[in-house]
Amino acid sequence: MNMRRTVRISGAVLATALLLTGCGEPATPAQPPLAGARIGVPFTLTDQNGRTVTDRNFAGKYRIMYFGYTFCPDVCPVDVQVIGAAVRKLDSANPALAARLVPVFVTVDPARDTPAVIKSFVSAFHPRMVGLTGSPAAIAALAKGYGVYVARGKTSPGGGYMMDHSRTAFLMDPAGKPLALLPTEQGADAVVAEIEKWAK
Numbered sequence: 001m002n003m004r005r006t007v008r009i010s011g012a013v014l015a016t017a018l019l020l021t022g023c024g025e026p027a028t029p030a031q032p033p034l035a036g037a038r039i040g041v042p043f044t045l046t047d048q049n050g051r052t053v054t055d056r057n058f059a060g061k062y063r064i065m066y067f068g069y070t071f072c073p074d075v076c077p078v079d080v081q082v083i084g085a086a087v088r089k090l091d092s093a094n095p096a097l098a099a100r101l102v103p104v105f106v107t108v109d110p111a112r113d114t115p116a117v118i119k120s121f122v123s124a125f126h127p128r129m130v131g132l133t134g135s136p137a138a139i140a141a142l143a144k145g146y147g148v149y150v151a152r153g154k155t156s157p158g159g160g161y162m163m164d165h166s167r168t169a170f171l172m173d174p175a176g177k178p179l180a181l182l183p184t185e186q187g188a189d190a191v192v193a194e195i196e197k198w199a200k
Contacts, residue, residue, distance in 0.1 A: 032198045034178035039170065040065075041145030045106075045134035048119035053132060055176055062199045063102045064182060065170040067148045069109035069163050070121040078184075080105060083169060084125030085188035090195065097199055100174070103129045108150045108165045110139050146170060171195060 040055075047053045064083055068076030083103050090098035105122050107113035110133045113121075118131035133139070143150050146168075153162040169182040171194065179198040183190045 032179040034170075034180055037178050039146055039178040040172060040176050041142060043134075043138065043142045043145075045132040045138055045142070046115055048115050048122055048131040050115045053130070058102055058104070058172075058176070060174045061100055061102045062097075062174060062179075062195075063104050063172045063176075064195075065104050065106065065146065065172055066184075067106045067108050067143060067146065067150070067165060067168065069107050069165070070113050070117055071109060071160075072163070075167055079167065079169065080122075080125050080129075082184045082188050082191060083182070084129060086182075086191035086195065087126050087128070089188055089192050093192075094196065097196065101195070101199065105129060105131045106139070106142060107131070107133045108139060108143060108148070109152075109163045110134055110136055171198060173199075 042055050044052060044054045064087075066079060066083060068080065070076070087098060087101060087103050090101065103126055105118070107118060113131075113133050115131075115133060118133055122129040122131040134142075140150070143165075148166045148168060149164070150166075151164045153164055155161045167184075169184050169191075171179045171182055173179050180194055182194050
């Protein structure tokens with residue numbers, strides 16, 4: 001449902017705002033949309049190379065945290081492709097920022113997404129993309145810490161199943177605090193614009 005709200009501004013208020021704009025006072029920068037949100041928790045998982053990785057490995061780096069699974073038939077590959085394309089654009093247009101940005105893919109299907117499976121998946125999208133898996137309990141705790149919904153669907157007669165999960169990409173700051181959600185559904189340029197808006 002789309003809702004529109006009309007805001008009426010009095011002439012005096014508008015005139016005051018215009019005068020202040022012309023006084024040379026710098027505009028107060030907007031706060032990141034997720035500033036102060038309780039999103040993100042410490043974790044210990046395994047990367048695509050079989051190495052133990054914790055949240056401390058990303059200290060000092062901006063990171064994109066995306067939750068999905070490699071057997072996803074449509075949404076996850078598209079979103080991860082957009083994230084990879086956005087990072088490649090930054091590699092060219094803003095290499096200093098790109099060097100401080102790590103794209104991270106966290107599986108919500110650890111039963112099937114082994115390190116080897118994840119390695120094949122993330123390597124197709126960006127060479128610096130980190131893929132993470134772990135025990136079901138560790139993955140569930142991390143998803144909960146990010147407010148990501150995850151549920152396993154019914155098993156088909158052939159043994160396959162789908163994972164129902166939130167479609168969300170989080171931009172986190174170098175201290176692991178949330179900054180914004182990235183609009184992967186709008187394409188790589190929109191993701192780049194949002195990253196450059198909040199990652200300084």
